[in-house]
Amino acid sequence: DTGVSQNPRHKITKRGQNVTFRCDPISEHNRLYWYRQTLGQGPEFLTYFQNEAQLEKSRLLSDRFSAERPKGSFSTLEIQRTEQGDSAMYLCASSLAGYNEQFFGPGTRLTVL
Amino acid sequence: GENVEQHPSTLSVQEGDSAVIKCTYSDSASNYFPWYKQELGKRPQLIIDIRSNVGEKKDQRIAVTLNKTAKHFSLHITETQPEDSAVYFCAASSWSNDYKLSFGAGTTVTVRA
Numbered sequence: 062d063t064g065v066s067q068n069p070r071h072k073i074t075k076r077g078q079n080v081t082f083r084c085d086p087i088s089e090h091n092r093l094y095w096y097r098q099t100l101g102q103g104p105e106f107l108t109y110f111q112n113e114a115q116l117e118k119s120r121l122l123s124d125r126f127s128a129e130r131p132k133g134s135f136s137t138l139e140i141q142r143t144e145q146g147d148s149a150m151y152l153c154a155s156s157l158a159g160y161n162e163q164f165f166g167p168g169t170r171l172t173v174l
Numbered sequence: 175g176e177n178v179e180q181h182p183s184t185l186s187v188q189e190g191d192s193a194v195i196k197c198t199y200s201d202s203a204s205n206y207f208p209w210y211k212q213e214l215g216k217r218p219q220l221i222i223d224i225r226s227n228v229g230e231k232k233d234q235r236i237a238v239t240l241n242k243t244a245k246h247f248s249l250h251i252t253e254t255q256p257e258d259s260a261v262y263f264c265a266a267s268s269w270s271n272d273y274k275l276s277f278g279a280g281t282t283v284t285v286r287a
Contacts, residue, residue, distance in 0.1 A: 109274055
């Protein structure tokens with residue numbers, strides 16, 4: 062499969078625990094975006110990378126959230142001290158710089174109990 | 175920031191009829207407008223997009239129109255089929271924001287056989 066992949070697909074955790082998600086973009090894509098989608102809503106932008114540089118973070122991304130893309134390939138999104146309000150689908154998308162089209166992964170569905 | 179509004183939130187059509195979904199945006203700098211289709215439990219899939227230098231684009235049964243002056247764009251699906259049933263999201267972005275997407279809230283389309 063040459064598309065965007067995300068792992069795990071589902072994560073159930075207890076409030077206060079830390080979780081980490083991984084995104085593997087399409088191999089030649091140098092831009093990587095993270096979005097969050099809650100039930101009945103469109104995805105909301107969280108942050109994005111061009112190669113290994115994190116270029117922008119939404120104000121939705123509290124201090125408990127951190128994202129990395131250490132080698133400009135895969136990316137990780139970590140949530141510390143999870144809260145019930147963090148329950149959502151976390152989507153990753155990738156694109157080539159200079160091109161508009163973003164291709165999405167299947168998402169990681171987080172449930173915080 | 176960009177604000178995208180999408181109407182209607184739900185749409186039920188008879189198989190073979192047409193479906194129209196409308197979106198408005200607020201940022202006059204937006205110049206790229208994709209439409210995504212999301213089936214239950216699956217990733218958003220890009221189905222068609224339009225750039226601000228074009229007023230209309232068609233791909234088989236799907237067409238998108240853009241009115242830059244009024245800041246609105248629409249998705250038209252003709253000869254609807256049961257497999258068109260899904261949630262459709264419009265989005266807007268601009269090169270000045272590195273094409274991070276601002277999504278509408280989505281339209282749930284149900285095609286009745």
